[in-house]
Amino acid sequence: MGLIRSMLRGSSYPTSGIATPEKWVEEYFSGGAATASGVFVDEDTALHYAPLFAGVRVIAEDLASLPLITYERLERGKRRATEHPLYRILHDRPNPFMTSVALRETLQGHAMTWGNGYAEIVRNGAGDVVELWPLRPNRVKPEITRTSAGAFTLMYRYTDEVTGLQVMLHPDQVLHISGLGGDGVRGYSLIGLARQSIGLGLATEAYGAAFFGNASRPSGVLKHPGELSDPARKRMQLDWENIHRGLDRAHRVAILEEGVEWQTIGIPPEDAQFLETRKFGVTEMARWLRLPPHKIGDLERATFTNIEHQALDYVTSALRIWLVRWEQAILTRLLTEPEREVFFSEHLVDALLRGDIKSRYEAYAIGRNWGWLSADDIAEMENRNPLPDGRGEVYLVPLNMKPAPSPEELEEAKNAPPPAPPPPPADPDEDQQEQDDDEEGEEPEPPRGLGVRGRGIEARQQIAQRYAEHIAAADRTLAESEQAKVTALVEQLLAGGGSESAFLAELTDLYEGPIRQATIDAWGPIFAEFAAAIAADAAADVGYTEPIELATWVQSYVTSHVGYRIASQLGQLAAALTGADAAAAVLDRLAAWVLDRPGRIARWQTAQLPNAVAREVWRSAGVTALKWVTFGSDDCPFCGALDGKVVGIEESFAVEGSSLGLGEQLQIARNVHHPPLHPGCDCQIVPA
Numbered sequence: 310m311g312l313i314r315s316m317l318r319g320s321s322y323p324t325s326g327i328a329t330p331e332k333w334v335e336e337y338f339s340g341g342a343a344t345a346s347g348v349f350v351d352e353d354t355a356l357h358y359a360p361l362f363a364g365v366r367v368i369a370e371d372l373a374s375l376p377l378i379t380y381e382r383l384e385r386g387k388r389r390a391t392e393h394p395l396y397r398i399l400h401d402r403p404n405p406f407m408t409s410v411a412l413r414e415t416l417q418g419h420a421m422t423w424g425n426g427y428a429e430i431v432r433n434g435a436g437d438v439v440e441l442w443p444l445r446p447n448r449v450k451p452e453i454t455r456t457s458a459g460a461f462t463l464m465y466r467y468t469d470e471v472t473g474l475q476v477m478l479h480p481d482q483v484l485h486i487s488g489l490g491g492d493g494v495r496g497y498s499l500i501g502l503a504r505q506s507i508g509l510g511l512a513t514e515a516y517g518a519a520f521f522g523n524a525s526r527p528s529g530v531l532k533h534p535g536e537l538s539d540p541a542r543k544r545m546q547l548d549w550e551n552i553h554r555g556l557d558r559a560h561r562v563a564i565l566e567e568g569v570e571w572q573t574i575g576i577p578p579e580d581a582q583f584l585e586t587r588k589f590g591v592t593e594m595a596r597w598l599r600l601p602p603h604k605i606g607d608l609e610r611a612t613f614t615n616i617e618h619q620a621l622d623y624v625t626s627a628l629r630i631w632l633v634r635w636e637q638a639i640l641t642r643l644l645t646e647p648e649r650e651v652f653f654s655e656h657l658v659d660a661l662l663r664g665d666i667k668s669r670y671e672a673y674a675i676g677r678n679w680g681w682l683s684a685d686d687i688a689e690m691e692n693r694n695p696l697p698d699g700r701g702e703v704y705l706v707p708l709n710m711k712p713a714p715s716p717e718e719l720e721e722a723k724n725a726p727p728p729a730p731p732p733p734p735a736d737p738d739e740d741q742q743e744q745d746d747d748e749e750g751e752e753p754e755p756p757r758g759l760g761v762r763g764r765g766i767e768a769r770q771q772i773a774q775r776y777a778e779h780i781a782a783a784d785r786t787l788a789e790s791e792q793a794k795v796t797a798l799v800e801q802l803l804a805g806g807g808s809e810s811a812f813l814a815e816l817t818d819l820y821e822g823p824i825r826q827a828t829i830d831a832w833g834p835i836f837a838e839f840a841a842a843i844a845a846d847a848a849a850d851v852g853y854t855e856p857i858e859l860a861t862w863v864q865s866y867v868t869s870h871v872g873y874r875i876a877s878q879l880g881q882l883a884a885a886l887t888g889a890d891a892a893a894a895v896l897d898r899l900a901a902w903v904l905d906r907p908g909r910i911a912r913w914q915t916a917q918l919p920n921a922v923a924r925e926v927w928r929s930a931g932v933t934a935l936k937w938v939t940f941g942s943d944d945c946p947f948c949g950a951l952d953g954k955v956v957g958i959e960e961s962f963a964v965e966g967s968s969l970g971l972g973e974q975l976q977i978a979r980n981v982h983h984p985p986l987h988p989g990c991d992c993q994i995v996p997a
Contacts, residue, residue, distance in 0.1 A: 344508025348515070352422045352447070355500045358510045360594035363605040365421045368598070372631055373414035375656040376400065382651055390652055394437040395643055399654055403428075403441035412441060416486050417631065419446045421598070424496035426486040427465070429478065430642065438643050441484060451485075451494050463494065484642050486634055503597045510590040532570040545569075599627045624661045632656045659690065680704050698823040699790065703831055766938065766993045768846045769923065773915035776839045781911040783831045788906050791824055792899040795882070803892045816882060820875050828871045836914075837863050840922045847923040851996055853930035862925055866918070878902075913988065920983035920994050927996055928958055934997035937962055937984070946971035948984075948992050955997040 344350055356362045377399045381390040390396055403412045416426035423446035431440035450466045465478040465485075488496035500507065595602045601623050639654045673690075676682030685701035688694065695701045795816065802812040837860070844857045885894035924935065939945070939952035947970045951962055963981040968974040975987065984992035 344505050344512075348508040348511045350500065350504045350508050350511070352498070352500045354511075355422065355504075355507045358507050358514070358590075358594075360510065360591045360605050361503075361507060361598075364594055364598035364600050365418055367600070367604050368421060368628060368631065369414040369417040371628060371661065372417050372635070372656075373410045375632075375658060375661070377409065377413070377635075377654060377656055379652060379654045382653065393652060394439070395639075395652070395654070398438055398441060398643075399639065404431075405440075407443075412443060413635075415443050416484075419443070420486045420488055420496065420631075420634075422498070422500050423447065424488050424490065424498040424501075425449070425451075428484040430482050430484055436645060444483075449483075453492075453494065481642065484638060486638055488634075499597065503594075506590070506593050506597065510594070513590065534569075601627075624658060628658075628661070632658070677705060698826065700823075700827060700830055703786070703827070705834055765850055765995065769843055769919045769993070772839075772842045772846065773919050776835065776842075777911040777915045779835055780832075780839075780914050781907040783835055784907040784910045785903070787824075787828055787831055788899075788903045790827065791878075792903055794819060794824070795899055796896060799892050799895055803895070809886050809891060813883060813886065817879060820879050824878075825871060825875050828874060829867055832867050832871065833864070836867055836918065839918060840866075843919045843922040844926050847926040848930065850923075851927060851930045851932060853926065855929070857926060857929065859922065859925065866921065870914075909988070913985065916985040916991055917983075920985075923994065924958065924983050932996045933958055935983070935994045936997040938993045938995055940991050940993075945990070946973050947975040948986055948990055951986065951992070 348354075356365070379390045379393050379396040379399060380387040381393075399409060401409055403409055407415075412428065416428055418426075420426035425446050427444040427446060427449045429442045429444055430438055431442065433439050444467060448468050448470060450468070452464050452466055454462050454464065456462050463480050465480070465483045467476045467478055468474070487494070488499070490496040591605060592602055594600075595605055598605075604623055604627075636654055636656065640649055643654075644652055669691075673682060673687045677684070677687065681704075683702055683704050685695040688696070688701060798812060798815050798819065802808065802815060840859050840863050844859055848854070848857060881898055882895055885891065885898050888894040927935070934955055935958055937951045937954045939948040950969050950971050954962055956962055961980040961982055963969050963977045963986070965977055965980050967977045969977055969986075983994050984990055986992065
């Protein structure tokens with residue numbers, strides 16, 4: 310049982326008397342002091358000063374309102390350790406009487422006024438923290454004792470102000486939150502340091518109250534030309550005060566008889582700079598508390614342009630140091646030595662650092678476009694639910710970037726043999742023959758692999774290589790997601806001799822619904838940027854400068870290819886059901902997709918999409934004919950049969966149902982308007 314709980318059980322001592330005086334009497338003699346302004350200031354009376362109370366309140370309440378989370382360190386990152394006993398203590402309920410907010414704002418208020426906030430730590434038999442109880446700072450005294458040469462020990466002496474009972478507490482029994490101090494253990498009392506400033510503020514308030522309470526007039530004297538007796542003098546004073554003293558008697562007409570005159574002897578408020586003194590008191594307290602003045606109600610210098618930056622400055626300067634003090638005190642006092650290597654506590658300050666909605670959305674857009682935020686990450690930060698069917702889990706990738714080389718790749722490049730020397734100059738006779746051909750009006754045929762004006766095939770191949778890794782990465786994520794979802798269906802409906810028809814029906818719904826949409830969402834952005842890069846180069850090949858609009862075309866392309874992909878996947882899985890062990894066959898097919906499908910998809914799309922986009926651009930540019938350019942025609946009898954073939958831009962290089970090849974024949978299953986002709990084909994088209 311903790312110290313506080315044991316004391317709450319009651320005591321036989323009287324609550325007041327000669328031996329145990331009232332609290333205010335004891336504190337009057339043991340704490341606080343009179344100031345030069347004549348006002349007595351201690352940790353309690355100081356809180357009657359509005360600027361000080363406002364400053365203490367804003368920091369204590371802001372700190373207490375922040376979620377205080379206990380985390381477990383991971384190899385990379387962290388996770389909420391909700392199973393740790395300390396998580397509930399710090400986040401929800403530190404003791405049966407208090408919430409986490411109540412305890413933390415109490416200790417923070419103590420730390421800002423007394424300079425130290427203390428809480429007793431109650432542990433169970435296993436050493437886990439089970440309760441935290443606040444201790445009044447004026448009853449706790451840290452004591453450092455020398456135990457031997459160069460060795461010291463720290464203990465906390467707790468003294469009950471009523472019973473006089475004293476208890477010595479070890480450091481692992483006290484959560485100590487201290488501010489700036491001179492010995493590294495005790496913090497300075499802000500009230501003690503700022504006593505004169507606070508006293509001046511309280512005195513100014515008292516003066517203002519008396520000023521307005523005295524009919525808004527300064528003190529003065531009634532001057533009589535003669536000599537008055539004592540009864541007459543007292544009667545005149547009482548009559549004057551009864552008529553004119555107090556707010557309800559303000560501005561009454563005074564009638565002075567027998568030559569009596571009124572003479573003011575007080576200093577007028579404007580001479581004493583009354584209002585300026587009160588304003589300065591607010592600024593002075595903001596300076597003591599390290600607060601921007603607007604946090605305690607001084608908006609005189611605040612504007613719409615700087616108020617947000619002042620709020621951010623408040624978090625990073627005034628509040629941050631207290632957050633760090635709390636987190637380090639929790640680490641050293643509430644966690645055991647082995648636990649400190651694994652667990653830690655941290656405040657969530659995101660709510661205080663949030664900008665306006667426009668700034669937040671711009672920041673989210675940067676994180677989303679650069680690939681470190683998903684739609685679900687953004688929804689979570691905006692306190693919204695994730696998108697259904699896992700659609701918000703996709704991370705976009707900047708497609709104009711490529712990974713930096715690894716140390717191994719750099720080493721390989723360093724040790725690579727030098728490049729081959731440039732070829733020798735061409736034969737002058739050949740140069741002369743080419744010049745003669747030009748003069749005769751015969752345009753020389755461009756080298757294979759180049760377009761008309763731009764960088765041509767070579768450039769499109771380089772663009773395709775950049776996008777291949779992004780397409781493969783996107784399909785790898787899709788394949789892993791499909792594997793997880795279909796495996797769940799196998800375990801639910803197919804394993805153990807379940808119904809294949811029921812499994813196939815659920816599988817069809819899965820692929821036609823969530824998986825189809827997830828594939829469209831994954832491919833759409835990548836293919837759109839890929840197409841834009843190819844289109845720009847294809848337009849340069851023919852000198853086409855008009856705007857190119859491919860959004861509708863890309864959408865149709867993605868929809869068509871996703872449809873083919875979904876039909877193929879369903880067909881392969883349905884075929885796997887015909888085997889002896891249908892469940893194992895389906896799982897094997899899923900595993901194979903994860904391993905080899907991303908590469909196959911990337912190779913096909915980096916051959917198909919560049920040619921398809923180039924054909925669309927050249928059609929818009931007015932190109933009327935296309936030429937098939939084959940690479941490695943000696944090795945591929947099918948592509949070699951088309952090498953150099955020229956057709957109209959609306960015609961097919963090979964017609965559905967025909968056969969094609971040099972010797973071995975390939976049956977054509979579709980009208981071929983552009984490469985690839987078959988898997989692995991890297992042929993290209995150029996304007997003819």
